[in-house]
Amino acid sequence: MRLAVLADIHGNLPALEAVLAEVEAAAPDLVVVCGDVASGPLPAESIELLRSLPNARFVRGNADRELVRTFDGGKDVSGSLSNNWCATQISRDQRDFLATFAETVSIETDGLGRVLFCHGSPRSDEEMMTSKTPDERLKEFTAGVDAALVVCGHTHMPFDRTAGGVRVINPGSVGMPFGKPGAYWALLGLGVGMRHTDYDRAAAAARIRRSAWPDADEFARSNVLTVPSAEDAFAYFRANGGP
Numbered sequence: 001m002r003l004a005v006l007a008d009i010h011g012n013l014p015a016l017e018a019v020l021a022e023v024e025a026a027a028p029d030l031v032v033v034c035g036d037v038a039s040g041p042l043p044a045e046s047i048e049l050l051r052s053l054p055n056a057r058f059v060r061g062n063a064d065r066e067l068v069r070t071f072d073g074g075k076d077v078s079g080s081l082s083n084n085w086c087a088t089q090i091s092r093d094q095r096d097f098l099a100t101f102a103e104t105v106s107i108e109t110d111g112l113g114r115v116l117f118c119h120g121s122p123r124s125d126e127e128m129m130t131s132k133t134p135d136e137r138l139k140e141f142t143a144g145v146d147a148a149l150v151v152c153g154h155t156h157m158p159f160d161r162t163a164g165g166v167r168v169i170n171p172g173s174v175g176m177p178f179g180k181p182g183a184y185w186a187l188l189g190l191g192v193g194m195r196h197t198d199y200d201r202a203a204a205a206a207r208i209r210r211s212a213w214p215d216a217d218e219f220a221r222s223n224v225l226t227v228p229s230a231e232d233a234f235a236y237f238r239a240n241g242g243p
Contacts, residue, residue, distance in 0.1 A: 001109050002189040004028040005117070005171045007153030009050075010063070011040025011086070011213075012175025012224070014204035015183040016049060019174050019197050026187055032105060034153035035061020035119035038098065040175060041211040041219055043067075043086040047094045060101035061119040061153065062126050071095045082214050106147065111190035116147035120154040128242030129168055131159035132234060139164035151186070155242070157233060158184055158194050171195075176223045178233035201225055 004023045009016050023031060031053055038047050050056065063083070066074075070083040071090065090098075103125070105117040121127035121141040129141055129152050142150055142164060150168045157179055158172035169192055172184025181201060187193040205220035213219070222228070228236075 001030065001107075001111075002026070002028040002187065003107070003109065003115070004031045005034060005151055005186045005188060006031065006174050007034035007119075007171055007185075008036045008061070008156050008173035008176055009033075009038070009040070009046055010036055010173070010175040010223075011038050011043045011046045012183075012204070012208070012219075013042040013045045013049065014207055015175045015197075015199060015224075016046055018199035019183045019185050020049070020053075022195070022197050023185070028187065029055070030107070031056040032059070032107070032117050032151070033057070034059045034117055034151060034171075035101065035125065036063040036153065037061070038090065038094075039063040039067050039083055039086050041208045041213040041216045044089050044091070044094060047090060047097060051094075051097055057105050057107075057117075058101040059105050059117050059119055059153075060098075060103055060125060064098050064101055065125060068095055068099050085212075085214055109188065112188060112192070113148035114146060115149045115151060115188065116145055117151045119152065121152060122150060125154070128155050128237055128240075129170065130155050130157065130234070130237060130242065131161060135163040138168060139166075142166045142168065149188075149192075151188075155233075155237065157230065158186075160192060160194070169194075176227075178228050179230040181224070181227050 071087040119125040156173035171186035183197040208220040
């Protein structure tokens with residue numbers, strides 16, 4: 001079985017379209033999406049494209065959870081992701097689709113054994129696992145996991161490491177990468193293939209700026225045309241309680 005893994009799309013529809021074109025060419029058996037799909041400039045359109053996938057499974061991200069809660073009348077606590085606006089753009093059917101996302105997804109594969117997909121960590125959609133997380137902390141996050149491989153998202157940077165006998169990877173972010181522009185994903189089969197998809201980012205930025213999302217211009221400038229450096233990302237993680 002070959003699996004394509006996407007995470008952290010954040011309503012960046014042009015990046016999602018570019019990645020899915022490469023996914024289609026790779027012809028995996030299944031697409032697994034590790035959360036945070038819609039909170040961003042083109043939420044409804046991104047959801048509809050994901051709903052059209054013929055064979056996919058979805059993990060709930062913290063932004064997905066908050067978008068559903070905001071749609072249902074909760075107070076927006078998403079900061080710059082502006083879920084108050086995003087919640088006005090999606091339909092009840094799209095909200096219900098987000099609400100079906102699982103906390104984790106476990107799949108038995110021929111090449112890698114049992115793979116557990118999560119957003120933040122296997123126990124929380126907000127815990128941060130990164131390339132710099134101390135081994136002891138990573139062991140704590142994955143304690144009791146019945147899987148040879150854990151695939152996460154949330155921190156928007158790819159990594160591949162092992163601690164406590166459990167391999168942990170992050171495919172990176174499709175829509176809001178840190179470190180280098182473009183869109184990131186992974187292809188799992190007999191091994192792990194980290195993928196980087198470039199796309200017409202100038203055209204994508206122009207398309208995003210036509211969105212009525214309050215943060216569209218900033219998103220286009222700082223998450224598409226350029227992106228935060230790895231150093232800035234790790235400083236943000238440390239400031240927000242991450243390893």
